[in-house]
Amino acid sequence: MINELSVIFGYSFMSRALIVGVLVSLCAALLGSSLVLKRYSMIGDGLSHVGYGAFAIAAAAGIAPLWFAIPIVIVAAFLLLFITKKGKMGGDSAIAILSSSSLAIGMIVLSLCNVTIDINGYMFGSILALKDNDVAVSVVCSVIVCAMYIIFYHRIFAVTFDESFSSATGIRSGIYNVLISVLTAVVIVVGMRLMGALLISSLMIFPAVTSMRVCRSFRSVTVCSAIVSVVCFTAGLIISYYIDIPTGAGIVVLDLAVFLVFALIGRIRERQ
């Protein structure tokens, strides 16, 4: 077993996928609990479509994709937050408009410029997508996201639990809402190609929702989602290698299985 694993991860594309994937899963799980509890689940979904559009334009223009997509998606995150808070349009309509427009623009740019990309890989994730310098950028981004989350953990908790109370007692909730959505934007862009544009946002949400079935404290939800997320990623990566399925899809199905088990445990506990 150990031998076999060392063979698999001896391939450089597999070890790259493992490094980036574990870090992204960790970040996604951390942010996921805040997104779920703040009812922001759909923001991740919208941003991943914006990410898709940005990657398409970068591919057509021949620019380094991550450097191009990260700022674009961060701007989109700001925009969504602003529209949800201040605008007359509801948050969910804003997300729907933003995500379908980005998808459409991305597709048009690709077909006009005659660029062929692996659509399947973009949508559902591909372990072959990562290049060496992507790994460096992804590692740096993930470490920054984790560090920010840990430093601001207590404040993020306070603002997530009760925004009005936090604002009233002098915590600047607005800043933390921005922080959460900017970090989310970064995680989505970094994780997108490995996990797929369609699936990355559910990878943020799944571990949190799963842990909330059984955990009682915010801290245990955070820790438990991080573990669930990393374990499902690693197992999904190995399985997808063996039976040759899209990585993201494999991980989502594993996440679903874990969710069902946790939901069952939660039910049984409630009965007692």
Added chain:
Amino acid sequence: MKLIECKDLCMKYEGITAFENLTFAIDEGDFLCIVGENGSGKSTLVKGILGLKQYSAGSIEFGGVKPKEIGYLPQQTAAQKDFPATVWEVVLSGCLNRNSFFPFYTKENKERAKHEIAKMKIEDLVHKSYRNLSGGQQQRVLLARALCATEKLLLLDEPVSGLDPVVTSEMYEVIDELNKNGVTIIMVTHDIHNAVHYGTKILNMSRNGYYFGDAKEYVKTDAFRAMAGGCFHHDK
């Protein structure tokens, strides 16, 4: 000493007036109850005092208390119903405004949280999940959190709505006890009889004008008779 003074205050939602020309003041040690029918602007006024919403005209002046030294008990939000957090995590979060830049809780913060938890008599709930508590227990937890943030002024928006009568009177006793120990209280409530019993001052808001004055004077007014005679609604 005047803690808060509102003069000719108006607040609007996108051009639609929630209330206007409201003038009143809160002195240190007061127990002010804000009563009035649904939609008369009570929650809006609370948000104005807390700086969560801009007012459109008039002024709010603070003396002896900074705008950020107000402990707040919001009307409960839907998100909190399934929020996984222990009582300890919730109460401790009230201390955050004390550590201006330091990102973690200090020993002092934890002592303070323990102290307020003891004051609210919820020691046995510390490791319980907030979402599994009864309504009355949840309110005590939120009170403890608010006391961590400040000991000067508490602002409560309908803390007893949805509680049964026994728990309601317990809550009033707890709040009254805090008031006797020097905490100034502003409380929005539908419960007019308890309001005039415990409150020292009453602000009665309605769509056509308002009444502000001592509770003892208020019970002689028509406004009180109208409130006490009508049926009671609880809004969420």
